[in-house]
Amino acid sequence: MRSLIIATTLVAVGIASPALAQQKSARAMMNDMKAKYGQTFDQCQALAVSRGFRLNEMGDDGSDVRNLMMFIEGCVMGKQR
Numbered sequence: 001m002r003s004l005i006i007a008t009t010l011v012a013v014g015i016a017s018p019a020l021a022q023q024k025s026a027r028a029m030m031n032d033m034k035a036k037y038g039q040t041f042d043q044c045q046a047l048a049v050s051r052g053f054r055l056n057e058m059g060d061d062g063s064d065v066r067n068l069m070m071f072i073e074g075c076v077m078g079k080q081r
Contacts (some may be wrong), residue, residue: 026065037076044075
């Protein structure tokens with residue numbers, strides 16, 4: 001019985017860990033972009049919010065943060081208007 005509980009716990013942790021790592025990496029990438037691009041990043045983030053992105057919401061898989069980051073990255077590179 002104990003081995004079943006331990007095995008179940010290990011599987012759950014193994015599944016959750018990649019999702020948490022992705023969220024951290026997306027947030028870390030956004031922080032890096034903010035440090036690198038400064039005011040341009042802030043302007044692009046404001047544009048993203050005006051187009052419906054939400055800064056504080058995150059899906060279970062971190063997709064909201066990744067989508068926001070990709071939009072801001074495209075904006076900084078001049079691909080969003």
